[in-house]
Amino acid sequence: MSPLTPSPDLRPYIDELERFADGQMTPEEQEAFELRLEQEDALAEAHATYEQLTADLRWAAGHNTLRQRLQSLDERMNERGDALARAQSLAKARQRRVALLSSLGAVVLVIAAAAAWYFTRPSPARPDRNWEAYYQPDPGPAVTTGLLHTRPLLSEALDQYQAGHYPAALHSLGRVSPTSVGADTLLYLRGLILLRQGQGNAAQLYLRRVGEQDSSSELARRARYHLGMAYWQARELTQARAELGTVAADSLNPYRASARQAIAAGVLQAE
Template sequence: MDLRPHFDELERFADGQMTPAEQEAFELRLEQDEALAEAHAAYEQLTADLRWAAGHNTLRLRLQALDERMNERGDALARTERLTQQRQRRWMTLGVLGAVLLVAMGVGAWYFSRPGPTRPARSWEAYYQPDPGPAVTTGLLHSRPLLSEALDQYQSGHYPAALHSLGRVSAASVGADTLLYLRGLMLLRQGQGTAAQLYLRRVSEDTVAGELARRARYHLGMAHWQANELAPARAALLAVAADSLNLYRTSAQRAIAAGVLEGK
């Protein structure tokens, strides 16, 4: 496979240097242009081989840096928890004193100004049940450090960095369907519902993917909803709501029952 005709744009895509519009156009070409798709697969394999050839010392340094960052995060969480407990104790004292006054004010406000019927929220985020992905365990850190880095960034809300890190993960070590699914999740959380559909649809249509395909169908419906494509969003979520084996069945049923996908 001669990578030279596509090398520059493959490198820009892998490094996350494309604009959202360029990335979306490139991903659509991947689906339609067989030569480009083969070049992309060859490029992914080449970069994976180069990473392996870099040696165990680089891997050790990455693991050490990741372990240090995990330790720092644990210390920060512990400090935050202590500060939270201190604030809770202070506010508890004030809360007891103000409880009676608040109740009286609440009763008065309700009596003189009763609220009308509330309308259901229409935003997809109000009904979305996120998938945090696999937990970053010690075993995963040592067996798949690049995947662990991508998951850690995704679970921390750093979606562009997570997408960049995921692009360095080899499909041979994780599985092509898993990589497609995770990329779709990250794009969805980044607000790129249209781009996320490309990856989630491929997994949802895979008859071998099983549970992963069921998960992908739910998130595909939410990606349509995020892109304001209400008709396909409702069709996808109706299928999820009717699937007794789908983990997201209840969430899909709640969105369908609210009637928010019937049109504005």
């Protein structure tokens, strides 16, 4: 049909055309309508125009539906892209948090390790301030067969002292006569036993009296060393340092090396 040709008037036939197109006619009506299409030019033109119009409408409807579908797909793609971008952003944020936590964990471990090392490290070696760490004990005279026969009480006291039975040794020593042994020897042994018993103050009373008659005797030199240790045991460090200093300066004193070691260690300085 030419665009310049006037469109046929569909209004007289619209009901029949719609029923025919929709398949609502009975077989007899449909057969009669088809016969009329062959015989009536106006009806045939109206039918052709109706078919073209409905085809155009279907195309327009389909095009609009396609446009809507494409628009919906585009929106879904945009939403998917946004969701993917958010997921990637969250993943990066988690990675940053994990990296930060890992760094913090490493820092905490380093700090914990440093703290553990600091609190468990061996402290710098400090000299032992205990007098027993520097004390060189005197076992006293050996208990021989001859001593047992000549001085049985002294032998008994020495045997008990050397066995560590200090109260019994003091008791036995109290039964020994000074005339049979010597006053300085009894004073010296009594001072030794009290010192070993932990009675530094009492030991001083006896050790100071040794050598009152002869301060240059070997027994007096020995007593001076043990007197210094008795002062140290009693925490009288000034007197201990003075006595042990004298011993350290005496080349004839058998305890010189022990005294010099204590003096050199500086452990007799007041705390």
